[in-house]
Amino acid sequence: MKVTTYEATVENGQVRLPEDAHIPDHTRVYVVVPSAEPVGRVRIASPHLAHPEDAADFVKQVEEVPDDAHV
Numbered sequence: 612m613k614v615t616t617y618e619a620t621v622e623n624g625q626v627r628l629p630e631d632a633h634i635p636d637h638t639r640v641y642v643v644v645p646s647a648e649p650v651g652r653v654r655i656a657s658p659h660l661a662h663p664e665d666a667a668d669f670v671k672q673v674e675e676v677p678d679d680a681h682v
Contacts (some may be wrong), residue, residue, distance in 0.1 A: 619628045626642065634640065658667060 617628050617632045619632075620625050621627070628634070
């Protein structure tokens with residue numbers, strides 16, 4: 612795919628290309644706006660198990676030890 616880049620301006624909601632830019636009708640183009648703020652927010656999902664059947668491997672077990680256990 613051949614790529615050509617033009618610098619343009621927006622006037623009254625329309626993209627104005629330089630007069631020497633010759634682009635045929637119905638050509639697919641991509642508009643990149645470097646100063647625009649990103650739309651939307653990033654969502655960070657909570658971690659989850661790839662295999663929920665493995666949940667039993669992560670069961671916590673609480674053990675109480677006497678205060679002098681460090682001896």
